Amino acid sequence: MRVHAAYQKDGRIVAIAEIVEDGDERLAVRLLPDDEHEVVEVEVPREFDDKPFAELVERFRVRSGPEGPTLTPR
Template sequence: MRVHAAFGADGHIIALAEIVAEGDDRLGIRLVPGEDRKLAELTVPGECVGRPLAELAARYRVEEAADGPRLTLL
């Protein structure tokens, strides 16, 4: 599962939205980052797939690494 994450400079996740494939019957949401916020496309860890996105945001933060942003446990 892939998500868009809006986050602050400290990696704190402000909002998450699941990326919905074209042709999927579900409604897709696109995040627009506010001032001083960043946006990243991330892969959700396998143990979190199917869990509420709010739970994911509470347990993880975004870490910017040389190979791109990734989710890391708090």
């Protein structure tokens, strides 16, 4: 599952919105960045696909790397 994640500079996630694909269309609530938060599109580890977003916020943070942003355990 791919999601948009809004996060603070330290990687702490503050909001997640699921990206849903229907054929060629992508349906999503798009989170918008502001002065304190960045927004990225990331892949959720498969074993967490059925977990509530609140649990993802508690368990993961966003980390930037050479291959782009990823979710990593806190």
